[in-house]
Amino acid sequence: xxxxxxxxxxxxxxxxxxxxxxxxxxxxxxxxxxxxxxxxxxxxxxxxxxxxxxxxxxxxxxxxxxxxxxxxxxxxxxxxxxxxxxxxxxxxxxxxxxxxxxxxxxxxxxxxxxxxxxxxxxxxxxxxxxxxxxxxxxxxxxxxxxxxxxxxxxxxxxxxxxxxxxxxxxxxxxxxxxxxxxxxxxxxxxxxxxxxxxxxxxxxxxx
Numbered sequence: 001x002x003x004x005x006x007x008x009x010x011x012x013x014x015x016x017x018x019x020x021x022x023x024x025x026x027x028x029x030x031x032x033x034x035x036x037x038x039x040x041x042x043x044x045x046x047x048x049x050x051x052x053x054x055x056x057x058x059x060x061x062x063x064x065x066x067x068x069x070x071x072x073x074x075x076x077x078x079x080x081x082x083x084x085x086x087x088x089x090x091x092x093x094x095x096x097x098x099x100x101x102x103x104x105x106x107x108x109x110x111x112x113x114x115x116x117x118x119x120x121x122x123x124x125x126x127x128x129x130x131x132x133x134x135x136x137x138x139x140x141x142x143x144x145x146x147x148x149x150x151x152x153x154x155x156x157x158x159x160x161x162x163x164x165x166x167x168x169x170x171x172x173x174x175x176x177x178x179x180x181x182x183x184x185x186x187x188x189x190x191x192x193x194x195x196x197x198x199x200x201x202x203x204x205x206x207x
Contacts, residue, residue, distance in 0.1 A: 008090040013037075016097060017057060017067060020084045026160035026175050033059035039193035041120035041138035043109045049073070050105040051095075054120075054202070056138060056193055063176045066191075066202055068100035068110075076103060082156075101162045101173055104153055111150035111169060114142040114189050114205045138193045140202070145187035147207040172204040 014035045021027045021035075038056040045052055051071035056064050069084065075096050076082075082102030089095050100106035112118065120140040124131050151167015160175035177200040181190045187206060190199035 010088045010090075011085075013055070013069075013087075013097075014057065016085045016087060017055075021059075021065070021067075025158060026162070027065075029059040029062050029065075035059055038064055038195070039136075039138035041136040041140050041191075042123055043106070043113060044121045045105050045109065047105075050103070052100060052106050052109060054100075054138060054140065054191075056191070063178075064196070066173070066175055066177050068106060068173070070098045070100045070103040070106050072096045072098065079103065101158075101164050101171075102153070102156055104150075104166075107153060107164055107166045107171060108150045110171065110189065110203060111147075111166065111205060113140070114187060114203065115145045115147060115149070116142060117144040118142045138191055139199075141190050141199065143186050143188045143190070145205050145207075147187065147205055168207055170206045172206065174202055177202050 014037060018033050018035050021033060022031050035057045038058050040053055040055045043052040053069050055067045055069060057067055058064050076098060079098055079102050082099040084097040084099055087095050087097060120136050123134040123136055125134050148168045150169055153164060153166050155165030157163040162173040164171040179201045181188060181199045181201050187204055188201050189203040191202045192199045
């Protein structure tokens with residue numbers, strides 16, 4: 001269960017991403033994008049410390065971009081290259097926001113979800129002490145895979161796709177997810193959202 005807080009975030013996630021995206025080598029949209037949120041979903045950190053979210057965003061009428069993010073209460077050592085920026089959260093205080101492909105917590109949980117045929121986490125919003133279930137608008141599904149769990153991140157190539165080496169496995173993260181999925185595919189995380197009802201491949205897991 002992903003516990004969310006009804007809160008004000010400054011700058012907003014979309015404002016933060018609008019400044020960060022044009023710095024990425026795989027981004028080819030407007031230099032000053034006006035982003036819209038298309039859909040989003042969460043994974044759980046087993047230790048309950050790191051927020052893990054996959055966002056689908058769009059600049060104007062351009063393609064949908066997959067942006068996995070992690071939210072931390074302190075800087076992640078050695079991950080300066082993956083820092084998107086910082087925000088002020090009205091409930092949790094200062095949060096460090098990372099491109100999740102460089103965060104070992106995301107990499108481990110993403111690998112687990114794919115290996116075990118898992119899904120996005122249920123979401124519960126804490127609204128001043130009252131908790132309300134919320135249905136994610138991004139549906140994620142792991143296919144199952146016979147690979148080992150993720151190990152330490154030993155390689156990261158930023159691009160489309162972004163390729164992460166983590167121990168004995170490799171994660172290939174599509175930034176612009178366009179490929180429809182063969183139901184027989186294994187080692188894949190698929191996603192669908194309003195306007196994209198046919199699942200597309202978001203991430204491939206390889207050993």
